[in-house]
Amino acid sequence: MTKKYMPEPFKIKSVEPLRILPREEREKVIKEAGYNTFLTKSRDTYIDLLTDSGTNAMSDRQWAGLMVGDEAYAGSENFYHLEETVRDIFGFKYVVPTHQGRGAENLISRILIKPGTYVPGNMYFTTTRTHQEMNGGTFVDVIIDEAHEPDRADVDFKGNVDLDKYEALIKKVGADKIPYITVGVTVNLAGGQPVSMQNLKDVHALSKKYGIRVIFDATRCVENAYFIKTREKGYENKTIKEIVREMFSYADGCTMSGKKDGIVNMGGFLAMNEEELYDAARSLVVVFEGMPSYGGMSGRDMEALAIGFQEAMDFNYIKHRVQQVEYLGEKLMEKGIPIVKPIGGHAVFLDARAFLPHIPQSQYPAQALAAAIFVDSGVRTMERGNVSAGRDKDGNEYFPKLELVRLTIPRRVYTYAHMDYVAESVINTYEHREDVKGLKWTYEPPVLRFFTGRFEPIE
Structure with missing residues (x-):
């Protein structure tokens, strides 16, 4: 029997003509x-x-949101809407807006990475590793071996961190030389592969044992939540929002490119729970992005991103x-x-x-x-x-x-x-x-x- 795929849960209001060259x-x-x-x-x-990244089609509600953009240089209403939305969905206390994900990567790398430190992660990503290396860090891949095997169809969560590899690195270089572990949810260069909730719990527990921060690359976290819901026992009756909220309870902070699962064309943020880290990020964002209440985004961009996150929970x-x-x-x-x-x-x-x-x-x-x-x-x-x-x-x-x-x-x-x-x-x-x-x-x-x-x- 031919598999049935879900039809588009939207109707088309506007079109852009395409052409094909000979x-x-x-x-x-x-x-x-x-x-x-x-x-x-x-x-x-x-x-x-x-x-x-940024190539998505925004909804009528998002386009309407552009019309209520508050383009104030400080204290934009749209920032407070975005901040409220991030707190509600992701659970973090502090939010620093950036122009996109690599802006957030730049901030966290400059604040936490020192020459001679090591940053483990579940497979590298190009800009993430570049920021880490430019600040004197060394990326170490601690993803499970199966992630490097394209034909392994029997592994539901090929993005999982190999806990033995992670702990071996800690013991080899010392926890004080590891400012944080970066966990991508999902893992882009492994083929868009997800991380299980159990693995996120285990990574968090091991990191806390050694006093190491856990920072998520949250870029495609909604897709990761979908795979948890459809593949991991015990989550089949949870909503996407409930799964996302639990996922991020196992992190100390995250970088986010809103241009993916935020369903917008531009925007991102850095989020965390530590006040000291937040103060450092708020100071540094002014140098590289903009004021802490817009950080490289216009007010209308922030409004569209807040609405996009809400729509992504459907x-x-x-x-x-x-x-x-x-x-x-x-x-x-x-x-x-x-x-x-x-x-x-x-x-x-x-x-x-x-x-x-x-x-x-x-x-x-x-x-x-x-x-x-x-x-x-x-x-x-x-x-x-x-x-x-x-x-x-x-x-x-x-x-x-x-x-x-x-x-x-x-x-x-x-x-x-x-x-x-x-x-x-x-x-x-x-x-x-x-x-x-x-x-x-x-x-x-x-x-x-x-x-x-x-x-x-x-x-």
Whole structure:
């Protein structure tokens, strides 16, 4: 029996026309962009799966909220609405708004990380690790081993922290050298994989034993809550809001990019319960973001974010959001396309090493695959492999076990028909995979090279 997927729990009020370039023009576009999809133009893209960060469709209530933006330089009413909403949903006492998640990462890293310290986490994220390293810290991956195995479909919570790895690090370097552990919920670079509630409890308990803070990367916490509700025993009858609130009771603070599960185009925050940490963040936010009552956001942005968080607590919303991702993943698996399993919450991740076995990782198969998909169909995707991993302090490439291409689904933007088109393109590219060539650098930036680096095919 064919699985039934939930139809869109919304109706379309406004549309944005799309265009698709002829193949010859797409070939020209990707060449001029240095075979980097980040350097292609939006107007040249047919279906944009580059990211779900800030690319969401806001609701009528959110658009209405823009009209009550209080753009006061200090004490904006919209800040107090956002603060009240964050306290209600996440349970933290103090809230510092930022322009987006990396603004919050910058603040927490500058305040807590000192040279010679170590920051464990359940797999790195690009900007998070960069902020940690720029402040003298060393990131240490303490995720479970199964997270690095794309074919392991039998593990429901591949984002879990390996408690033995975590405690071994504590004993090796000393708890005083670990300012906090960062726990992503979900884990982006593992394939959008969730963390179980039990693991969050256990991480919190172990951290408290050694006096270490727990800081969540809350970016896709609503998706994580959905997986807890549908996969973890004892939570099937809990609301999404109840699950989110319990999740964050096991953290001392969080960084948040509201551009994902906040369903907005811009915004984020840093939240915590420690007054001393809050005072430091309020002082520092003025230097890098703006006043403590807007922190890089306009009043209307803060209002839309507060409303977006409230809407994200609706189970029908998040069920459709995750099932649309699942729909695309299932269509690809039916045709034998190698993807990360189980299917994650915000994206389908293609296993580029299995997709393009003739291209060694030193020739960036994920980068080459993202470029090939764009040429095939005008669908823009993102590399999440060796290029994103970058280089260590000695200049050596990391060569991560996961060499992936991320097909990221924006919230409330595309229909199942769009997913059908994407699937057809990926399948067609797979059928002609021998035509895809490896790449070499023509320009490699020193930091976050995947954003602006340029390549050319190896003939």
